[in-house]
Amino acid sequence: MKPPRFDYLVPRTQDEALAMLAEHGERAKLLAGGQSLIPLLNFRLVQPEALVDINRIADLAYVRERNGGLAVGALTRQHALERSETVRRRLPILAEACRLIGHLPIRHRGTVGGNLAHADPASELPAVMLALDAEFVVVAKGARRMLAARDFFTGVLSTALRPGELLAEIRLPGLPPRTGAAFVEMARRAGDFALVGVAALLTLDAAGRCQQARLALCGVGPTPIRASEAERVLIGEAPRGAALEAAAERAVAATDPPSDIHGSAEFRRKLARYFTRQALETDAQRAGGV
Numbered sequence: 506m507k508p509p510r511f512d513y514l515v516p517r518t519q520d521e522a523l524a525m526l527a528e529h530g531e532r533a534k535l536l537a538g539g540q541s542l543i544p545l546l547n548f549r550l551v552q553p554e555a556l557v558d559i560n561r562i563a564d565l566a567y568v569r570e571r572n573g574g575l576a577v578g579a580l581t582r583q584h585a586l587e588r589s590e591t592v593r594r595r596l597p598i599l600a601e602a603c604r605l606i607g608h609l610p611i612r613h614r615g616t617v618g619g620n621l622a623h624a625d626p627a628s629e630l631p632a633v634m635l636a637l638d639a640e641f642v643v644v645a646k647g648a649r650r651m652l653a654a655r656d657f658f659t660g661v662l663s664t665a666l667r668p669g670e671l672l673a674e675i676r677l678p679g680l681p682p683r684t685g686a687a688f689v690e691m692a693r694r695a696g697d698f699a700l701v702g703v704a705a706l707l708t709l710d711a712a713g714r715c716q717q718a719r720l721a722l723c724g725v726g727p728t729p730i731r732a733s734e735a736e737r738v739l740i741g742e743a744p745r746g747a748a749l750e751a752a753a754e755r756a757v758a759a760t761d762p763p764s765d766i767h768g769s770a771e772f773r774r775k776l777a778r779y780f781t782r783q784a785l786e787t788d789a790q791r792a793g794g795v
């Protein structure tokens with residue numbers, strides 16, 4: 506299929522992009538890596554009047570240390586995140602999850618912001634953002650707001666972004682000492698979207714018990730899911746055996762997985778249980794507790 510006709514606009518600065526978005530409102534779409542938008546256009550599932558190509562806005566692509574955490578520009582390519590020394594040092598879970606997105610050519614083009622704005626429920630990064638308590642800087646002409654990751658993903662391929670808005674930056678808080686973080690998933694083939702993915706973080710106290718736990722899953726509902734009950738049962742417990750089993754049980758209870766040609770809901774629940782345990786065990790090792 507070929508895309509429908511559209512005006513192709515190429516802003517050189519963020520302000521120019523925001524002015525174009527303000528002018529065209531709902532009739533415009535941002536074009537970042539194009540790895541999701543171009544197929545949607547070709548199948549005519551979206552038919553914007555104008556495409557605002559943000560690829561020339563160089564100052565939207567960066568990874569910076571900020572307040573002990575990271576600030577990531579929305580146009581940062583997924584591969585750049587995967588390769589970043591800063592990411593490996595501060596939040597290696599981001600690189601771990603990025604490596605599981607599609608194949609290398611896709612990650613060379615695909616951006617972090619485009620991935621989050623596209624909001625595929627089986628995407629890896631949205632779950633990681635949820636587990637990391639990320640905040641998103643969202644800008645529009647003459648306006649700017651902060652959105653927590655937990656308020657950003659509103660449904661299948663839908664977010665809290667309004668017409669005229671651009672996701673500009675992702676802010677990720679730093680992690681306390683003795684924190685282990687891991688992302689694990691199962692996909693039918695290497696490079697496919699996750700059937701189920703789990704992002705987990707554990708912070709251990711000096712006695713090796715869980716001081717803080719954070720768990721988010723993808724592929725098991727219309728949005729990434731934060732498993733708060735599962736987090737609660739871990740607090741004060743040693744991260745092994747019955748405690749991990751109880752957390753996995755609660756994590757599964759928080760899911761609402763689809764049944765489709767790739768796997769039944771029951772299969773996805775089994776995967777969610779298994780990968781929650783696996784991610785938490787890896788966390789415990791990485792936190793130095795086991």
Ligand SMILES: Cc1cc2nc3c(=O)[nH]c(=O)nc-3n(C[C@H](O)[C@H](O)[C@H](O)COP(=O)(O)OP(=O)(O)OC[C@H]3O[C@@H](n4cnc5c(N)ncnc54)[C@H](O)[C@@H]3O)c2cc1C
Pocket residue numbers: 534535536537538539540541542543579580605606607608611614615616617618619620621622623625627628629630666670671672673696697698699
């Ligand atoms: C074969 C294949 C396999 C893939 N496998 C995976 C996978 O395993 N896991 C995974 O997560 N993804 C996968 N993807 C999708 C890939 O990660 C995309 O790159 C990503 O979903 C979209 O990012 P993009 O930069 O290409 O955005 P685009 O396709 O350019 O845009 C996607 C959407 O986001 C909007 N948008 C883009 N940037 C912004 C912004 N800064 N602010 C607001 N809105 C914005 C666009 O208007 C559009 O609606 C795969 C893609 C392909 C083609």
